[in-house]
Amino acid sequence: MTTSYKLLVLPGDGIGPEVMSEVLKVASCIEDLSSVNFEIEQDEIGGAAYDKYGTPLSEETLKKAKNSHAVLLGAVGGSKWDNLDFSLKPEQGLLRIRKELDLYANLRPALCFESMVGASSLKPELVSGLDIMIVRELTGGVYFGEPRGIKELSDGTRQGTNTQTYNTNEIRRVARIAFELAQKRNKKVTSCEKSNVMESGILWREEVEHVHQNEFKDLELSHMYADNCAMQLVRNPKQFDVIVTDNLFGDILSDEAAMLTGSLGMLPSASLGAIDENNFRKSLYEPVHGSAPDISGQGIANPIASILSFAMCLKYSFGMDHESDLINNSVNKVLSEGFKTADLIGDDDKNLSTEEMGNQIIKVIKGLG
Numbered sequence: 001m002t003t004s005y006k007l008l009v010l011p012g013d014g015i016g017p018e019v020m021s022e023v024l025k026v027a028s029c030i031e032d033l034s035s036v037n038f039e040i041e042q043d044e045i046g047g048a049a050y051d052k053y054g055t056p057l058s059e060e061t062l063k064k065a066k067n068s069h070a071v072l073l074g075a076v077g078g079s080k081w082d083n084l085d086f087s088l089k090p091e092q093g094l095l096r097i098r099k100e101l102d103l104y105a106n107l108r109p110a111l112c113f114e115s116m117v118g119a120s121s122l123k124p125e126l127v128s129g130l131d132i133m134i135v136r137e138l139t140g141g142v143y144f145g146e147p148r149g150i151k152e153l154s155d156g157t158r159q160g161t162n163t164q165t166y167n168t169n170e171i172r173r174v175a176r177i178a179f180e181l182a183q184k185r186n187k188k189v190t191s192c193e194k195s196n197v198m199e200s201g202i203l204w205r206e207e208v209e210h211v212h213q214n215e216f217k218d219l220e221l222s223h224m225y226a227d228n229c230a231m232q233l234v235r236n237p238k239q240f241d242v243i244v245t246d247n248l249f250g251d252i253l254s255d256e257a258a259m260l261t262g263s264l265g266m267l268p269s270a271s272l273g274a275i276d277e278n279n280f281r282k283s284l285y286e287p288v289h290g291s292a293p294d295i296s297g298q299g300i301a302n303p304i305a306s307i308l309s310f311a312m313c314l315k316y317s318f319g320m321d322h323e324s325d326l327i328n329n330s331v332n333k334v335l336s337e338g339f340k341t342a343d344l345i346g347d348d349d350k351n352l353s354t355e356e357m358g359n360q361i362i363k364v365i366k367g368l369g
């Protein structure tokens, strides 16, 4: 029996459509190898949506996103839309879709492909075999807390304010996602905060502990101050399995961890929300990189981050672990055979265009699948 999944594809701006074309080819290849059918609908987001609908995210597109099993996004942004009012800028489309779908957990893997060990800024023995998952809380904390703003004081100086707030529910739901991931991995969660200096950090630690004691006692939980975690990530990154942390610390720690493994063109991400009435978790998958206006239109962008984001979609939205691993293994094989896009190229490598990289990965998927 064929299972059908509804995918909303939003290629966006710049290199977004270029890399997304390769994802769609990979999706079609996975359909051929499995009993799954993807009902794909395409629409616009960001600058492309502004050009077509006069807004970076139309109500109609949002409705489609809410009705799909998962959303695949390319990237948004570009100088063409620099002079628009702030509320109409391409990036607002992205922020809005994340908010409307209530995507509260951002997953960023730091996975070092054997073929890319040499590209890390750390010694090969520190990153070889590295496989960390960082879970960042995405919809709360200091980026959203009130009061906020800049005000003038009576002495003529100015004061800037942002507020870190978290409540029980916000902490427990993201902790649960981290534990569920660890359950399928190496069963170890490290929770990071600054409970030595922040009350919100004390609450964070207590609530993560509560979820652990009541629901996931069989897993290992440790707590670490976020500044120590930043240090441990470059000292001995392989000590970690799943790291869960708040919005601000997660922003920084996930960038740090991701760059242990090489280039921006290789980094996927997933954003997950609550499980809906049909038992589907709201989800959006996108590369970490932006629309790369400096190389857009040249056919040289690396499609791997987007293809790996699709692999995350197969695993975390559809439970297709085998197909997801197949994509990851194929990417590793292609890179280890010296096929690289311009951003990764070394002396003895073969330089592939975006399209050639997509084709090469598909060729290997078919061979291994």
Ligand code: NAD
Residues within 6 Å of the ligand: 015, 019, 074, 075, 076, 077, 078, 079, 091, 094, 264, 265, 286, 287, 288, 289, 290, 291, 292, 293, 294, 295, 300, 301, 302, 303, 305, 343
């Ligand atoms: P960027 O990620 O677009 O590019 C940074 C550098 O990395 C550039 O030199 C680019 O050529 C290179 N690069 C990025 N992705 C690549 C790929 N797949 N293959 C090869 N090289 C790649 O970041 P930026 O230049 O700071 O931002 C450009 C635009 O993208 C801005 O409008 C920004 O707001 C937007 N942006 C969007 C997102 C998103 O959609 N999630 C994220 C970051 C930036």
